[in-house]
Amino acid sequence: MFQSFRHSMTWLHTWFGLTLGYVLMVCFFFGSLSVFDREIDRWALPDTRFPAQPAPSFDQVLKPIYAKLKPHPVDLAATRARVIGELPDPATLPMSSLYYYTTHRDPVLAIGAEFDVPNKPRDAADEHQHVHGWATLDPRTGAFLSEGQLKLGSEFFYPMHYSLHLNWQNLGYWVVGLAALVMLAALVSGVVLHKKIFREFFTFRPWKRTQRSSLDLHNLSGIAGLPFHFFFAFTGLVIFASIYLPLAETLLAPLHKQHEAMEAARTGLAHEAAGVPAPLASVDAMVAEAKRRWAARNMPGEVGYLYINHLGDKNGYVSIFRAGNDQVALVGQGVHFEASSGRVIREDPPPSAVMSVNEFLTGLHLQHFRHWLLRWLYVLGGLLGCVCIATGFIFFVEKRKAQHAKRGSMGSRAVDALAVAAVTGMVIAAVAMLAANRALPADLAGKGGWEEKVFWGAWLLSFIHAAARSGPVAQGRINPAWREQCWALAALAVAAVVLNWIGTGDHLVKTLFTSTYWPVAGLDLSLLAAAAIAVFAGRKLARHERHARPSTHAAPNISEALHG
Amino acid sequence: MAEPIWLYQAGAAAASVVGFAWLSLAMDAHWHQVHGGTTPARAVRATLRALGTASLLASALLCFAADRPSMAVLVWLMLLAGSAPLIALTLAFRPRLLRAAWPWGDRIARGR
Numbered sequence: 301m302f303q304s305f306r307h308s309m310t311w312l313h314t315w316f317g318l319t320l321g322y323v324l325m326v327c328f329f330f331g332s333l334s335v336f337d338r339e340i341d342r343w344a345l346p347d348t349r350f351p352a353q354p355a356p357s358f359d360q361v362l363k364p365i366y367a368k369l370k371p372h373p374v375d376l377a378a379t380r381a382r383v384i385g386e387l388p389d390p391a392t393l394p395m396s397s398l399y400y401y402t403t404h405r406d407p408v409l410a411i412g413a414e415f416d417v418p419n420k421p422r423d424a425a426d427e428h429q430h431v432h433g434w435a436t437l438d439p440r441t442g443a444f445l446s447e448g449q450l451k452l453g454s455e456f457f458y459p460m461h462y463s464l465h466l467n468w469q470n471l472g473y474w475v476v477g478l479a480a481l482v483m484l485a486a487l488v489s490g491v492v493l494h495k496k497i498f499r500e501f502f503t504f505r506p507w508k509r510t511q512r513s514s515l516d517l518h519n520l521s522g523i524a525g526l527p528f529h530f531f532f533a534f535t536g537l538v539i540f541a542s543i544y545l546p547l548a549e550t551l552l553a554p555l556h557k558q559h560e561a562m563e564a565a566r567t568g569l570a571h572e573a574a575g576v577p578a579p580l581a582s583v584d585a586m587v588a589e590a591k592r593r594w595a596a597r598n599m600p601g602e603v604g605y606l607y608i609n610h611l612g613d614k615n616g617y618v619s620i621f622r623a624g625n626d627q628v629a630l631v632g633q634g635v636h637f638e639a640s641s642g643r644v645i646r647e648d649p650p651p652s653a654v655m656s657v658n659e660f661l662t663g664l665h666l667q668h669f670r671h672w673l674l675r676w677l678y679v680l681g682g683l684l685g686c687v688c689i690a691t692g693f694i695f696f697v698e699k700r701k702a703q704h705a706k707r708g709s710m711g712s713r714a715v716d717a718l719a720v721a722a723v724t725g726m727v728i729a730a731v732a733m734l735a736a737n738r739a740l741p742a743d744l745a746g747k748g749g750w751e752e753k754v755f756w757g758a759w760l761l762s763f764i765h766a767a768a769r770s771g772p773v774a775q776g777r778i779n780p781a782w783r784e785q786c787w788a789l790a791a792l793a794v795a796a797v798v799l800n801w802i803g804t805g806d807h808l809v810k811t812l813f814t815s816t817y818w819p820v821a822g823l824d825l826s827l828l829a830a831a832a833i834a835v836f837a838g839r840k841l842a843r844h845e846r847h848a849r850p851s852t853h854a855a856p857n858i859s860e861a862l863h864g
Numbered sequence: 865m866a867e868p869i870w871l872y873q874a875g876a877a878a879a880s881v882v883g884f885a886w887l888s889l890a891m892d893a894h895w896h897q898v899h900g901g902t903t904p905a906r907a908v909r910a911t912l913r914a915l916g917t918a919s920l921l922a923s924a925l926l927c928f929a930a931d932r933p934s935m936a937v938l939v940w941l942m943l944l945a946g947s948a949p950l951i952a953l954t955l956a957f958r959p960r961l962l963r964a965a966w967p968w969g970d971r972i973a974r975g976r
Contacts, residue, residue, distance in 0.1 A: 499891070501887075501952075502884070502891070502894055502948065502951055502952040502955055503952065504949075504952045504953065504955070504956045506956050520948075520949055520952050521949065523948075524945045524946075524949050527941045527945065528941070627935075628934045628935055628938070664938060671931070671939070673873050673877075674938060674939050677942035677943065677945070677946060678942065680942070680946050681942060681945055684945065684949065
């Protein structure tokens with residue numbers, strides 16, 4: 301089919317990159333934002349702008365709060381569709397398990413619980429039917445955060461990067477998984493293509509014509525970030541392996557069930573409830589004992605994840621995991637207690653080699669550790685990925701637009717409009733969402749829904765604008781939408797910072813100097829940096845367009861005219 | 865306790881940037897950008913390569929001094945990923961700045 305191995309690699313790199321590059325762009329950009337998802341939450345919800353808190357006392361503070369936690373209406377509706385008969389009054393459903401989860405960056409505490417339902421499932425394979433309830437609370441007062449407010453960072457930008465918010469049939473996960481797989485292929489084929497990988501390691505020639513300089517930047521960002529790109533695509537696939545290959549639920553289901561039962565017998569953590577009621581001993585005492593054991597192992601730390609199973613039953617147990625602030629693994633060093641007595645049932649042994657590798661790979665991607673330098677380096681890695689993909693698009697268009705212009709083909713016009721929407725349009729959508737978050741009143745009903753509409757609306761507008769302005773591409777020139785959207789982005793980013801100042805009084809002098817609050821200061825500074833880069837790019841593009849214009853009448857070869 | 869770790873990390877970052885600066889100067893095209901119309905003498909090129917390699921290794925050692933190994937590997941790889949484009953951008957826009965890494969370009973050129 302191809303003349304040589306390199307030809308086949310070129311074909312694969314070009315066409316796979318072009319078709320799934322748009323998805324990868326989303327993954328990399330929103331993945332970069334996810335590094336600071338909790339900080340974006342603080343910016344978006346001014347009520348939560350206070351220092352990170354360790355989890356409060358379970359016995360004194362949390363126990364009465366869990367008593368108030370009810371099944372969530374969304375999950376009630378979903379469960380109603382899966383069971384036979386009408387569900388009983390949700391207020392009467394017994395809570396069978398509960399959890400909380402927190403990190404060193406969370407002032408608020410995420411809690412949740414499972415409630416048993418007596419109904420039989422419609423599908424017999426659907427064994428355990430529960431309704432879930434969840435909430436976020438201010439651990440200083442125990443007050444729930446109001447519903448309808450969207451945590452922009454952790455509830456919108458973060459899921460965007462792995463599910464695209466396409467939740468129907470988990471379609472988004474599959475598209476992203478496919479894109480990640482393709483990206484691994486694109487990386488390998490890219491290395492094969494790039495003959496002078498070491499000789500051109502530091503080569504970036506912005507003064508050459510756009511086709512050459514965009515290829516320079518494509519190679520540079522691709523090679524420098526190669527380990528990062530490879531590991532993030534790969535570990536992303538590892539994290540969702542059970543979605544892509546659901547063996548435990550399908551082929552190997554009987555074996556999986558047997559394994560669960562054997563695991564329960566081995567660890568002493570009961571798989572099933574005994575059906576005999578029992579009280580809950582002091583959880584605070586168990587937390588204290590777990591912390592003592594971590595300190596004895598020379599790993600002092602706070603609780604990251606606490607889970608109580610079989611609540612109010614003789615077989616109930618409390619599992620307490622240490623927050624992985626100082627390690628790559630997310631949580632670990634679990635200590636498990638008998639719920640009724642507070643007796644230690646089991647302390648997790650050090651993980652096996654296979655488990656360590658798995659924890660390292662998933663922790664590497666999910667990065668809940670305390671290491672601000674590495675967090676920023678991850679943002680850099682993600683943005684390098686964006687640069688690599690964006691310059692790939694530009695190279696594609698630059699290489700073909702002169703030929704397409706001669707032939708009258710619309711191909712490069714369409715690719716260029718999509719590229720504008722994938723680069724400036726995507727950033728505009730995210731920044732517009734932040735600006736909307738500050739412009740809309742806090743008590744607006746369904747505020748989160750409006751913010752999402754602004755996000756998708758802004759993105760759609762950017763695409764329409766890019767398509768409408770793409771005429772010059774058909775003549776081999778630059779699409780002015782690139783420049784215009786740079787200006788729009790700069791204006792929106794400054795507006796978001798100003799709106800935050802007006803709405804909350806948290807301006808940069810305050811958040812940086814008088815009462816330092818890095819989550820808000822960091823996002824404001826990042827927005828201003830984005831505005832500065834957009835202005836820089838906008839001015840460069842304007843100069844390019846001016847240079848290009850006079851020569852188009854005379855010279856048909858635009859790529860040379862651009863720099864002639 | 866917190867301060868030396870911060871210093872190690874800053875040192876690791878600096879070592880990786882300087883290391884790539886030296887490695888880039890060992891290449892004719894980049895030496896030309898920084899020092900004008902000359903090429904480095906063979907001995908100079910070998911020295912620059914050795915210095916560059918040693919500096920990147922020193923950066924790794926500083927990373928391992930600052931963090932536990934599993935984390936240090938990540939920090940080091942990401943520092944490399946950040947430093948190489950930084951040097952490439954410097955070469956593209958402000959090549960003269962890299963004279964600071966090896967100021968003796970002109971004199972050797974004149975001496976030949």
